[in-house]
Amino acid sequence: MAFLKETARGIRKDIIKMIGKAASGHPGGCLSSVEILTLLYFEQMNVDPENPRKDDRDRLVLSKGHAAPLLYATLAAKGFFPKEELKNLRQLGSMLQGHPDMNKVPGIDMSTGSLGQGISAAAGMALGGKIDNKDHNIFVLLGDGELQEGLVWEAAMAAGHYKLNKLIAFVDNNNLQIDGAVCEVMNPHPIDAKFAAFNWNVIMVENGHDFDELRTAVEAAKKSEDKPTVIVCTTVKGKCVSFMENNAGWHGKGPNAEEVEIALAELEA
DSSP: OHHHHHHHHHHHHHHHHHHHHHTOSOHHHHHTTHHHHHHIIIIIOOOOTTSTTOTTOOEEEESSGGGHHHHHHHHHHHTSSOGGGGGGTTOTTOSOOSSOOTTTSTTOOSOOOSTTHHHHHHHHHHHHHHHTTOOOOEEEEEETGGGGSHHHHHHHHHHHHTTOTTEEEEEEEOSEETTEEHHHHHOOOOHHHHHHHTTOEEEEESOTTOHHHHHHHHHHHTTOSSSOEEEEEEOOTTTTOTTTTTOGGGSSOOOOHHHHHHHHHHHHO
């Protein structure tokens, strides 16, 4: 547990540093999902940084592709590429673009950006795996604001219909999007009932920053035999940086040099 917590703290620090240097990015939604990806990459997923394309690997699709710095920082911490590369986020010629590119970044399983397309691709991966009798899991991370996209529910309907039990989705339910409160912009609730209606297993995680809760949810999801699973995680946008927490204004802007120092100091405390 101590290792996971320290790894998560390091990933948060890298997110702040890289978005601060780029003066562009989406810190709020990156910080709210750190524990989810930390648990997956450092405990639950079958991946190998030395062989990023091995056939039997688990896959992860970042459907909320604007949270690319979170995925980049996690992959670098896992050893898929040197951490030194993180400083080049959003720089001309860098492999680390504003959204993930599977053709340029080791460890990226799907290029994403347009909301809703990630879960659609993940469902396709899971269907292909089922047809080929593969045993790997397909994980996908969505934002709660992303659930406003109709494409999400087309994918959910297909996944339920084809009983894609190797598909495990996470919803980062931090309740904020770029325009404010998710429920005020376009209310997606009840999230659990909607997925259940499409024949998904639904697991609610009250604290999406608690590794024990997340672990229990993932292990239960892996046991599903005839349904995809969605794990709906209540999280805090901007988690662990006081001036970013629960602040929609930090959905899509980079901190200045002073704010970076304040954030890093809080993460060190």
